[in-house]
Amino acid sequence: MTANLTEFYGHDTDEDTRLTRSAHGKLEFLRTQELVRRALNGKALRVLDVGGGTGVHARWLAADGHSVHVVDPVPRHVEVAAGIPGVTAELGDARALTWPDASADVVLLFGPLYHLVEAEDRTLALAEALRVLRPGGLLCAAAISRYLSLLEVSTTGRLDARMDGAVGEVIGTGKYDGHVGFVPAHFHTAAELGGEVRTAGVRDVEVFGVEGPAWAALDVAGAAIRDEHLESALQCARLVERDSHMINASAHLLAVGKA
Numbered sequence: 001m002t003a004n005l006t007e008f009y010g011h012d013t014d015e016d017t018r019l020t021r022s023a024h025g026k027l028e029f030l031r032t033q034e035l036v037r038r039a040l041n042g043k044a045l046r047v048l049d050v051g052g053g054t055g056v057h058a059r060w061l062a063a064d065g066h067s068v069h070v071v072d073p074v075p076r077h078v079e080v081a082a083g084i085p086g087v088t089a090e091l092g093d094a095r096a097l098t099w100p101d102a103s104a105d106v107v108l109l110f111g112p113l114y115h116l117v118e119a120e121d122r123t124l125a126l127a128e129a130l131r132v133l134r135p136g137g138l139l140c141a142a143a144i145s146r147y148l149s150l151l152e153v154s155t156t157g158r159l160d161a162r163m164d165g166a167v168g169e170v171i172g173t174g175k176y177d178g179h180v181g182f183v184p185a186h187f188h189t190a191a192e193l194g195g196e197v198r199t200a201g202v203r204d205v206e207v208f209g210v211e212g213p214a215w216a217a218l219d220v221a222g223a224a225i226r227d228e229h230l231e232s233a234l235q236c237a238r239l240v241e242r243d244s245h246m247i248n249a250s251a252h253l254l255a256v257g258k259a
């Protein structure tokens with residue numbers, strides 16, 4: 001897994017700009033900020049950002065006054081994140097964290113649960129997150145929706161009979177083979193994500209749709225997007241963030257709970 005991620009993130013994509021170069025990326029970024037800030041309640045906390053990439057979220061968390069440490073398996077990511085004021089970083093694996101027990105106020109898993117394609121590896125990552133969290137500490141765990149592929153290829157005119165098998169496979173099983181870009185990964189439903197997190201022992205779990213159902217329209221609009229389109233998509237996401245009928249239409253899901 002680590003070799004594949006290093007190749008993809010080290011050469012094939014620029015993770016540092018992914019959430020700023022498109023309207024959909026901005027929607028994901030703003031909604032993630034909104035949901036995490038709501039859960040943190042404005043307190044200055046010790047945050048462990050596991051799979052934190054180049055520190056896209058660590059940067060604003062540190063600016064908010066939190067102490068942030070990034071753990072990531074990609075050397076280039078760690079180098080970039082370590083250069084952010086107020087942020088420290090190290091190479092590491094979500095399944096074997098170096099932090100001692102009960103040493104973090106918050107653990108973010110914004111990547112491991114979809115990059116770890118085997119259920120037992122996701123269980124290990126969640127167990128490690130709980131181990132390092134203090135009692136009552138906060139876990140925020142992100143996932144990719146099983147319906148992302150369907151909505152992306154259908155709204156951009158790429159869904160045809162040749163893709164039916166791959167799209168159906170990810171909807172039915174969560175196994176994503178890379179057919180619309182990205183590395184092979186595990187995609188969740190909201191119920192599956194909530195179940196995995198609760199089974200790990202996390203309490204008071206809530207699962208949110210991050211972008212809501214309007215994200216695909218932003219991708220289609222592309223350069224023609226206007227500020228009011230993004231604001232409308234944000235409001236749409238807020239209105240149905242817990243709606244059981246709409247939540248899986250988000251591209252990303254976020255589970256929030258307590259140790």
